[in-house]
Amino acid sequence: MTSSATFDSSQPLVIVAASGTGGDMYPFITLARGLQARGQQVLMLAPAYYTALVEAAGLPCRSFATPAAFQSMLDDPALWDERRGWGVLWNGLVPYLDALRELVRQLPAQQQCVVLSHPLLLPMADLARSVRPDLRIVGAYLAPANLCSSYDMLCAGSLSVPRWVPLSWRQGLWSMIHQHMIDPLMLPGLNARRNQHGMVPVPHFFQHMFEVPDASLGLFPEWYAAPQPDWPQSLRCVGFLPAESAVGAAALAPELEQFLAAGEAPVLFTPGTGHQHAADYFAAALQALQRLGRRGLLVTPHRAQLPAQLPANVMWLAHAPFSALLPRVAAIVHHGGIGTLAEALRSATPQLIVPFAYDQFDNGLRARQLGVADMLLAKRLSARGLQQRLQALLETPAVAEACRRHARTLKSAGGMAAILAQVEGALFAR
Incomplete structure (x- = not known):
C-alpha cells in the first residue's frame, strides 16, 4: 500500500521504518511526529496492521505485510518463547525484505532521502542500498540488550550472567548464541535476498546489523546503560523519550476515574500489548x-485471556495512557518492555517485572539494579511469587525512595526538543 501523500522532491524525505509489537511501534511514531513538527518531510514504513495507528498520528504511511499475516505472527505462542521468538519475528519479515528497497526505488531520482530504522529492519534498509548506494541509514536501539555487549552482559535470555564471569567467557557465550542459534535462523533468508540483488552475503547477522547504520542512537540514557567498548562507535544515547502518547495526550476514561476514586491505589498488571497468550499470567495476578487484599487493574487488548467474570475490586482495560495512569497506582507488574519501564520510572511507580523473551530479561535486571523493581521470570510465575515480591516492593521504604530519585532524574533531563535535535544531527550528519 502506498501513501497518497506528495512530497517536495527538493527537500529531504525522512523514512522512519519500524515493526514489532506496539511497544516497538510507539517510540518510532513519536519520533516521526516530532520530526514532522520540526518541519521535516516524514514517511513511515510499517506493517499494514498498524496503518490506522500511524495515520491517526497524522503521518503518511507506506505499508508491508497484510494485517492477516501480521496477526498470524501475533497468534503464534512461540512469539513469547525466549528461544523461538526470534524465529517467529524473522520468518514473518523475510517475505517483505524488499519493502524499503522498493519504496526508495520509486522515489524521484532527485529526491534526497534518509532512513531512521528499528534495529530488526536494518538489514532491510541495507538492501535499499542496491538501488541507492549513498543512502544514509540511522539505527535507533530501544534497549541496550539489542547491542549484545560482552562487557555489560547481565544475562543470556533468562540465564543471569554474574559480573565475575571473565570477559572471554562472556564473549564465547555470545559467539555460541550467534553461531548456533541466531545466524542459522536469520542468514539463509537474508543472504538469498542479497544474492538476488547482486550483494555479497553476510557471515554474521548481528555484526551486519551493527555495521549497516552510518550513525546509531540509543533511546535510553547513559545512567541506564553506559556506553561499552563493543557498541557501535557512532552510537549516542539520547535518553528515554518523554511521556506522550503516539497519537497525542489522552485523559483517563470516566469509568477508570470512578474506579480509582473508589478505594486505595490498585496494582496494575500487563504482559504487553502484543501478548495474546497470557491467561496463566492473569490467573496468577x-x-x-486476593492474597494481598488489593484492588487491581488488568490491562490487555485481548479480553479473552481473562475470566468472564472479574471480582468487583478488579477492572479490565483494553488500553490506558500510562503517563496519566501510573502516578495513580501502587505498583505495576509488567513484562519488562522498555517503554513501560521508562514510564514507571518517570512516575516513581514500583515495578515487578515478569520477562518472557527478548530484551525483557536485561531490562528487568537493570531496573532491579536501580532499586526500583524486582523480577520474577515468567517461566517461574506463581501467585505466591507475585504476592511475596509485591508485598516486599510495597513495604520497603528504600524502593519508594529509589523510585522518587530516578523520577527526579528523568524530569530534569532535556525534553523532546533536545532528543529530536540529536536525531536530526544523526540523520543529516550535522
Whole structure:
C-alpha cells in the first residue's frame, strides 16, 4: 500500500521504518511526529496492521505485510518463547525484505532521502542500498540488550550472567548464541535476498546489523546503560523519550476515574500489548491480588485471556495512557518492555517485572539494579511469587525512595526538543 501523500522532491524525505509489537511501534511514531513538527518531510514504513495507528498520528504511511499475516505472527505462542521468538519475528519479515528497497526505488531520482530504522529492519534498509548506494541509514536501539555487549552482559535470555564471569567467557557465550542459534535462523533468508540483488552475503547477522547504520542512537540514557567498548562507535544515547502518547495526550476514561476514586491505589498488571497468550499470567495476578487484599487493574487488548467474570475490586482495560495512569497506582507488574519501564520510572511507580523473551530479561535486571523493581521470570510465575515480591516492593521504604530519585532524574533531563535535535544531527550528519 502506498501513501497518497506528495512530497517536495527538493527537500529531504525522512523514512522512519519500524515493526514489532506496539511497544516497538510507539517510540518510532513519536519520533516521526516530532520530526514532522520540526518541519521535516516524514514517511513511515510499517506493517499494514498498524496503518490506522500511524495515520491517526497524522503521518503518511507506506505499508508491508497484510494485517492477516501480521496477526498470524501475533497468534503464534512461540512469539513469547525466549528461544523461538526470534524465529517467529524473522520468518514473518523475510517475505517483505524488499519493502524499503522498493519504496526508495520509486522515489524521484532527485529526491534526497534518509532512513531512521528499528534495529530488526536494518538489514532491510541495507538492501535499499542496491538501488541507492549513498543512502544514509540511522539505527535507533530501544534497549541496550539489542547491542549484545560482552562487557555489560547481565544475562543470556533468562540465564543471569554474574559480573565475575571473565570477559572471554562472556564473549564465547555470545559467539555460541550467534553461531548456533541466531545466524542459522536469520542468514539463509537474508543472504538469498542479497544474492538476488547482486550483494555479497553476510557471515554474521548481528555484526551486519551493527555495521549497516552510518550513525546509531540509543533511546535510553547513559545512567541506564553506559556506553561499552563493543557498541557501535557512532552510537549516542539520547535518553528515554518523554511521556506522550503516539497519537497525542489522552485523559483517563470516566469509568477508570470512578474506579480509582473508589478505594486505595490498585496494582496494575500487563504482559504487553502484543501478548495474546497470557491467561496463566492473569490467573496468577488475580490470585495474588486476593492474597494481598488489593484492588487491581488488568490491562490487555485481548479480553479473552481473562475470566468472564472479574471480582468487583478488579477492572479490565483494553488500553490506558500510562503517563496519566501510573502516578495513580501502587505498583505495576509488567513484562519488562522498555517503554513501560521508562514510564514507571518517570512516575516513581514500583515495578515487578515478569520477562518472557527478548530484551525483557536485561531490562528487568537493570531496573532491579536501580532499586526500583524486582523480577520474577515468567517461566517461574506463581501467585505466591507475585504476592511475596509485591508485598516486599510495597513495604520497603528504600524502593519508594529509589523510585522518587530516578523520577527526579528523568524530569530534569532535556525534553523532546533536545532528543529530536540529536536525531536530526544523526540523520543529516550535522
